[in-house]
Amino acid sequence: MEHEKRVPINNSLIAALPQKDRRHFLAGCEKVKLVLSEVIGEPGEALRHIYFPTDSFISLVRPIQGHTGLEVALVGNEGMHGISVVLGIDSSYSHVLVQGEGLAMRMDVASFRRELRLSQALQQLLNRYIYVRLCQLEQTAACTRFHVVEERLARWLLMTHDRAFSDELHITHEFLAFILGVRRVGITRAAGSLQKRNLISYRRGIITVLDRRGLEAASCNCYRADRTTYDDILGEKLQNMTICEDDMHTTSNQDIFKPRSSGPERAH
Amino acid sequence: MEHEKRVPINNSLIAALPQKDRRHFLAGCEKVKLVLSEVIGEPGEALRHIYFPTDSFISLVRPIQGHTGLEVALVGNEGMHGISVVLGIDSSYSHVLVQGEGLAMRMDVASFRRELRLSQALQQLLNRYIYVRLCQLEQTAACTRFHVVEERLARWLLMTHDRAFSDELHITHEFLAFILGVRRVGITRAAGSLQKRNLISYRRGIITVLDRRGLEAASCNCYRADRTTYDDILGEKLQNMTICEDDMHTTSNQDIFKPRSSGPERAH
DNA sequence: AAACTGATGTACGTTAACGAACATAGAGCA
C-alpha cells in the first residue's frame, strides 16, 4: 500500500518565493498528510484551506449534469489548490480528490488572504500560476474533444508520473474512467493496449510506468504542450527559487519539478 | 450587411467601476470599430491592446495540433479580452476573431497595467471576471466532451444572441464548425434540425433566432450554468454599477447584460 | 443573362466511442 518514494520534495511555488516572504509564508502553514481517495472539497462548498502539495497530488473533477464528470486540473508539487481565493472568491465548483497519498502544506483561507496582501512576490507568482492553469485547461478542453482515449490515458499517466515520484500509480480503471470522462471498458482497452506495447504494466489498482519515452510517444502532444506552457510562464520565476530550509525534507534543486528540463528520466 | 441593433450598450465591467476609477479608465481608452471576421490576435503574438467590447463580440479559438481548433471563450459586452495581462503575462495562445461587428473600448497594454496598479476596484473586478472565465472554461471542456452537436450549437447561438443585440447572427456553417470543433456537415445537420423545429431560420451566412425559449430547451444546460456562474461571481459587483456618462451611446441600466435577470426576452 | 464563387444539402462507408451484460480473477476476510 505504501509507495516507495523516489525523491522527497518541496512545493515549487513556495520554493520560488524570495527567502523572506517564504519564511513568513511557511510560518503560517501546517503540514498535513493527504490520504489516498480522501475528498478535500465538494462542489458548492466554500474552501477552507489552500493546499500546496509536496509529494501528494490531487485532482479537480468538474461534475456535469447527467454525466460522470471530467478532470479539469491535476495539482502536485508544481502547483496549488485554491486559485479561486487568489482571485477573490472562495467557492468551488469541483470535486477535489486526493490522487496521490503524501504530504502537503496548507494554510487557512483567512491567513492566506493576509499573506497575499503582504507579499507582492506571492501575488505575482500565483497570478502566473493561474494563467498556467488557464492555458492548461484550454489544452485539456481541446484534447478531450479531439484525442482518442489511449492518447489521453498516456497523457494522464505522464502527468501523474511527474507528480508521484514513483513508477507505481495507485488507481483503478474505474476511477480513471471517471477522471477522463469515458467508460471503464474504454480504459481497460486503452490500458491493455499500452501494456501490450510494454509501456506500462498493471494489476488490481496499480499501474506501473515502464517506459516513459514510449508513453510520451503514445500520448498526444498535449502533455508536452502543458509542460512547455508551465516553463514559458513560470520558468523564469523558478530559476530564482531557493531551497527551503524549514523543517521539511531537505531536497536539492534538481528534485524540484522543472518542465522541459533535460534532466534524468524518472522511469527505470 | 448591416445588423439592425436593438440596444446600444456599454461594457458591463467598465460600468461596474466606481465612478472615479471609471472616469480615469475611460480617459485612457479609445473607441474602435471591430469589423466582422477581423483578426485581432494570433497564437504566439504578444497582446498590444486590451479590449472591452460594447456591441461587438469576439471569440478566442485555441488551435490544436492536427485539428481545426476549439473556441475557448466568447467575449462580448459582459467581459473583456486580455485577461492574461491582468495575470502579468501578455502572451496569447489563441486566435482572436471578431464574431460580431461593432464597437469596443480598448487600451494599450502599458496603460492598462498602470490603471490596474492605480485602481484596486479594477483589480478586484477583473480578478472576479477571470474566475468566471475559468469556470466557464471548465464548463465548456465538460460540455464539449459530453454533449451532442445540436445541443452545443443551441448553446452557442444563445451565448451569441446575448452578445449581439440582434436576432440575426452573421456566421456560416463552415465557421461554426471551426468554432465548435466539428465537421461542417455536422453543423448543417444540427442547424437543419433546429430550423425544422422553428427555433431558428437561416440563409447564406445569416442565422436568425426565432424562439429563444425553445433554443434554451434544445440546448444543454451549460448555457444556464454559465449565466448562473457569471451572476454568482460578478452579480453583486454589477449591482453597484452606474451608467457611463462619457461620450458613448447613452444607455439605461436594464440594457446591460445581467445574467439570470428575469427581464424581458430579447427575441421577437 | 451568364458565369462564377462560396454556402448549403445529401449520401457513402468508416470509426471510436457508447450502454449493458456477463465472465474471470486477485485480494482480503471469515
Add this chain to the structure above:
DNA sequence: TGCTCTATGTTCGTTAACGTACATCAGTTT
C-alpha cells in the same frame, strides 16, 4: 481454506460522430 468483494476482461449491438465526395443553390460579378 473457502468466501466475498471488487477489479479487470470480453462481447453484444448501437450511435454520433468521422472523412470524403459531389450536387444544388444563392448572391455577386462580368
